[in-house]
Amino acid sequence: MARASLRLAANTPGPFYVDSSCIDCGTCWQWDPDHFAPTGSTSHVHRQPRGEPETRQALLALQACPVAAIGAPADVMRATPADGFPALLTRHPAGDVHYCGWASRKSFGASSYLVVRPAGNVLIDSPRYNGALARRFEALGGLAAIVLSHRDDVADQERWAAHFGCPRWIHAADADAAPGAEHLVQGDGDVTLDADLRLIPTPGHTAGSLVALLGGQILFSGDHLWWSEAEQAVVASRRYCWWDWPSQVASVEKLRDLDVRWLLPGHGDRHTFSAGEWGRQIDRTLARV
Numbered sequence: 441m442a443r444a445s446l447r448l449a450a451n452t453p454g455p456f457y458v459d460s461s462c463i464d465c466g467t468c469w470q471w472d473p474d475h476f477a478p479t480g481s482t483s484h485v486h487r488q489p490r491g492e493p494e495t496r497q498a499l500l501a502l503q504a505c506p507v508a509a510i511g512a513p514a515d516v517m518r519a520t521p522a523d524g525f526p527a528l529l530t531r532h533p534a535g536d537v538h539y540c541g542w543a544s545r546k547s548f549g550a551s552s553y554l555v556v557r558p559a560g561n562v563l564i565d566s567p568r569y570n571g572a573l574a575r576r577f578e579a580l581g582g583l584a585a586i587v588l589s590h591r592d593d594v595a596d597q598e599r600w601a602a603h604f605g606c607p608r609w610i611h612a613a614d615a616d617a618a619p620g621a622e623h624l625v626q627g628d629g630d631v632t633l634d635a636d637l638r639l640i641p642t643p644g645h646t647a648g649s650l651v652a653l654l655g656g657q658i659l660f661s662g663d664h665l666w667w668s669e670a671e672q673a674v675v676a677s678r679r680y681c682w683w684d685w686p687s688q689v690a691s692v693e694k695l696r697d698l699d700v701r702w703l704l705p706g707h708g709d710r711h712t713f714s715a716g717e718w719g720r721q722i723d724r725t726l727a728r729v
């Protein structure tokens with residue numbers, strides 16, 4: 441629970457605020473940039489919401505915050521929607537992609553995604569476990585599988601798998617982060633789960649990092665790659681490479697010839713690409729690294 445006594449000075453005056461327990465995960469300003477922004481080592485409210493739709497957006501940022509660092513008066517918080525997450529990001533012939541919100545401190549607030557599709561819904565990485573989100577998943581058809589991009593973003597995967605009785609996929613090199621995972625990806629070869637979903641090992645950030653490609657166009661990239669609005673570029677970060685940087689660069693190159701139209705990372709900004717833009721952006725990324 442955020443505390444008004446710990447309210448950061450950077451917040452603009454008004455009912456919503458960020459307190460000093462913020463871990464600077466980026467969840468709030470990626471979800472609601474109209475009201476939240478990074479400060480440096482924390483985030484803050486840069487503009488107070490006005491009217492019902494804006495207040496709803498800010499309340500969902502509050503709900504998504506992994507450490508409850510966002511506060512608002514009790515009468516405002518009572519209007520928090522129970523069905524805000526998962527929130528639809530895009531419809532695609534291979535499945536409807538939703539952002540799950542409910543970020544977890546265990547994964548430093550990493551984004552997780554739900555793909556709703558006739559072949560069976562898939563959860564990509566794990567949100568914080570809670571009953572409200574579980575009921576929303578149930579209403580959307582439950583979970584048929586969980587794909588874990590790497591060891592850092594497994595969060596509450598065990599509880600989600602137990603709730604829905606569904607198998608989990610993770611690379612063998614990161615499998616100790618999800619003991620009991622039913623399926624282990626081995627080596628560097630791609631794994632085709634079905635006609636629309638492919639897992640591509642991309643070692644580097646961790647030894648067992650992988651990305652998931654939906655319908656040939658939507659890339660769930662974990663912490664291997666993300667978009668930076670500030671740099672207007674696809675970023676692979678040496679600073680946040682925990683295992684082997686040359687391997688990570690080779691894993692970026694491996695994705696060069698895909699036809700990616702959506703980049704959906706665990707951390708960092710989400711982005712859409714026009715036809716042919718992905719390859720040009722990856723060339724820029726490779727030139728930079």
Ligand code: SF4
Binds near residue numbers: 458465468505507
């Ligand atoms: S979501 Fe919470 S922890 Fe993350 S940046 Fe915003 S206020 Fe800070």
